[in-house]
Amino acid sequence: xxxxxxxxxxxxxxxxxxxxxxxxxxxxxxxxxxxxxxxxxxxxxxxxxxxxxxxxxxxxxxxxxxx
Numbered sequence: 001x002x003x004x005x006x007x008x009x010x011x012x013x014x015x016x017x018x019x020x021x022x023x024x025x026x027x028x029x030x031x032x033x034x035x036x037x038x039x040x041x042x043x044x045x046x047x048x049x050x051x052x053x054x055x056x057x058x059x060x061x062x063x064x065x066x067x
Contacts, residue, residue: 012055012056012057016057034059034060035059035060036057036058036059036060037057037058037060038055038056038057038058039055039056039057039058040053040054040055041053041054041055042054
């Protein structure tokens with residue numbers, strides 16, 4: 001894992017809440033929650049120096065059930 005610190009991650013979560021990206025609801029009876037994970041990337045300047053760190057929260061798609 002990249003050592004980017006907790007603060008940028010917290011800022012990302014705050015932005016997701018402000019944009020109403022999701023609504024927290026009770027899990028329906030018999031349903032299984034879908035897992036998620038953080039993806040971290042570095043963006044580079046043309047000279048090879050680090051421009052910024054980027055992160056995003058994604059759902060683990062392999063838990064989907066095809067019917």
